[in-house]
Amino acid sequence: MKPVLSALTLGVLASLSGCGYLIGDEGYFRDRGSDYQDARIEPRMTVPEDLRSKPIGDLLPVPGQVSAGSVSEDGFETPRPQPLLASADTAAFSLQQDGKQRWLLAQMPASDVWPLLARFWSDYQIPLAQSDRALSQFATEWIDFAKVPGNPLVRRVMPTLEEGRGIDDEEQRFRVRLEPGVNTGSSEVRVLHQNRDLGDDDSEWPASSDIAGFERGLLAELETYLNQSIANQNGGQGSSLANSGPTQTTLEQDGAGNTVLSMSTDFNRAWVEVGDALSRGDVLVTDFNRSAGVYYVDLDQTRSEKEEPGFFSGWFGGDDEEEEASADESPIQVRLTPVSNRVEVTVDAGIETAADRTVAHDLLQKIQSNLNEGPEGGALLLPR
Missing domain, CATH: 3.30.530 (Alpha-D-Glucose-1,6-Bisphosphate; Chain A, domain 4)
Structure with a gap:
């Protein structure tokens, strides 16, 4: 009985495939390899201002143009995806x-x-x-x-x-x-x-x-x-x-007229030097994210305003409730971006929002003036 049913099933499938009901372009089991060409590119999500995020590039971008070599007599051939950068x-x-x-x-x-x-x-x-x-x-x-x-x-x-x-x-x-x-x-x-x-x-x-x-x-x-x-x-x-020479820096403007600090060095060294420059410039760093290349700074206060008289006395604090109430909900971002053989430093108000041009220019100018000019760290002398 089973061989008879199997033969009958194959016959039905063969007859249906002839009219394209199951396997044709409109069939249920059609080839879906080219469906992505009809996909729509939606605008990027807008992150609320009270949240932070870092940009994520397109992992598998849809190609804008398809070369002629990808089209054969048998139809379109789906190109292999490019490997992800790691x-x-x-x-x-x-x-x-x-x-x-x-x-x-x-x-x-x-x-x-x-x-x-x-x-x-x-x-x-x-x-x-x-x-x-x-x-x-x-x-x-x-x-x-x-x-x-x-x-x-x-x-x-x-x-x-x-x-x-x-x-x-x-x-x-x-x-x-x-x-x-x-x-x-x-x-x-x-x-x-x-x-x-x-x-x-x-x-x-x-x-x-x-x-x-x-x-x-x-x-x-x-x-x-x-x-x-x-x-x-x-x-x-x-x-x-800790003992490397000075980094060459220049203040430039991008195509939108925003100030950019260009540093002729690698990201690791630029990250350390910008952090030092902010410290020497008395700029209050409230947080940082090295993976995203961002220092979060509060320009309404300075590091020294967070201290009581004396070395590192009352860091970030004391009991002044007014200082806690003045915390900036959207701190300015000093962003480091590796570009070719250099690092570009920009000042942003958000992940996709540039800061005020005057504020950005003044802060980048302060960072540049404090790069490699601070006092050298001496040996730690411990009390006997």
């Missing part, structure tokens, strides 16, 4: 996050990362209490940031201190640990921060960082430094981020 994933070191946990993923074994970390502490002149290769971890001495405001690492992690949090009469230390990565030949860099009151004898490391911003700031600085070190090694250069 440059962001090929960095030797990249920041990773899972919930509240952050770490640095290294595409190399821990044995190769260790000497780079050792050189990091030396270049930034941070004294170490522990450098144990057997345990694969470094631990810094206790540091009073108020005594070393010119140190490059202190300058770069201080803007990550959350608003309303003061560190006067406190000292800080970091632990950096190397762990094997999930993939063969990879490793992970974990950072732990601890703080205590001056004169305290607390020496037990906490389960998680006391100040998450300091952990995040050190990880970001390590990512920049280590990637730059790998680039210098591959290029046969011996310079480091």
Whole structure:
């Protein structure tokens, strides 16, 4: 009985395919390979002003023109999609996050990362209490940031201190640990921060960082430094981020008349130098997103207005409620964009909105004037 039904089914299908009911251009099982040519390009979504986002390019863009070679006698041949650019994933070191946990993923074994970390502490002149290769971890001495405001690492992690949090009469230390990565030949860099009151004898490391911003700031600085070190090694250069020469910069205008600061360097170095320039220019950085290349700044206040008299006293705070109420809901964005062999710095009011031209020009001019002109960070002198 079954062979009879199978033969009958094949006969019915063959008769139906002749009229195109199932397999023809209008059939149910028609070829859908060219349907994308009829797709409509919709305008991009508009993100509400109170939210932040970073641009995402078209992952599989529809080709604007089809070459004649794609059309044969048998009809249109669907072109193969172009491979996605994966440059962001090929960095030797990249920041990773899972919930509240952050770490640095290294595409190399821990044995190769260790000497780079050792050189990091030396270049930034941070004294170490522990450098144990057997345990694969470094631990810094206790540091009073108020005594070393010119140190490059202190300058770069201080803007990550959350608003309303003061560190006067406190000292800080970091632990950096190397762990094997999930993939063969990879490793992970974990950072732990601890703080205590001056004169305290607390020496037990906490389960998680006391100040998450300091952990995040050190990880970001390590990512920049280590990637730059790998680039210098591959290029046969011996310079480091902390001791490299000045960057050539020019103020230009784009086609819309907006001011653009062009920096003749790579993104890693430009990111560090712009952050330093903002700090030296007394510009208040409220947040940053290195992956998107954006510093969020508040031009209605300055860094010094957030301090009480003295070195780093009352950072971001005190008890003045008026300062909290004046927080800018839409901070100005200083955006770094890699273009060919340079980095372009622009000032935006939003993801697709340019800032006021006068404000943008003045801020970029301030950044340019403060690039590579600040005091050099000295060695950390710890009290005896």
